[in-house]
Amino acid sequence: AAWSDPRVWEGEIDLGFAKSPAPEIARLLVAELALHGWDVAHATGQNFQLPDAAARLLLDVVEANAEEYRRYEGFADAVPVPADAPLFHRAVALSGRDPR
Incomplete structure (x- = not known):
């Protein structure tokens, strides 16, 4: 719900050392939460999925x-996945994680 507030993206x-566009910071934070959420889920044997838009x-x-x-x-080498793999699996693999 917090990410749906338009002010997050404006x-x-x-x-402290520079100013950065809020949309770029928000995108990076969403990515951090998604990838590390997947890390925790994977490490504990749980499933982690995202809606297609995310x-x-x-x-x-x-x-x-x-x-x-x-x-x-910060990322390992990309892990190969099929070109038709789900978006989330492609992102995880590109970040150096094995979505399988």
Whole structure:
């Protein structure tokens, strides 16, 4: 519900050392929550899914940032998945996690 508030996606966020567009910060935070939520679920033997709209956002964020994150070892190498894999599985795999 918090992410559905339009104010989350407007303006700028003062990071203390720079200002960044709120939509970009919100997208990164959604991605962090989704990927680490999957990590916890996977580690504890639970299933973790996202609605298609959230999975599309996640995939967009991961595609835009994966190479940069790999440079500082935030992501491992991409894991191969079929081209027709669900959006969420493609995002997880691109982040270096095995969705299987």
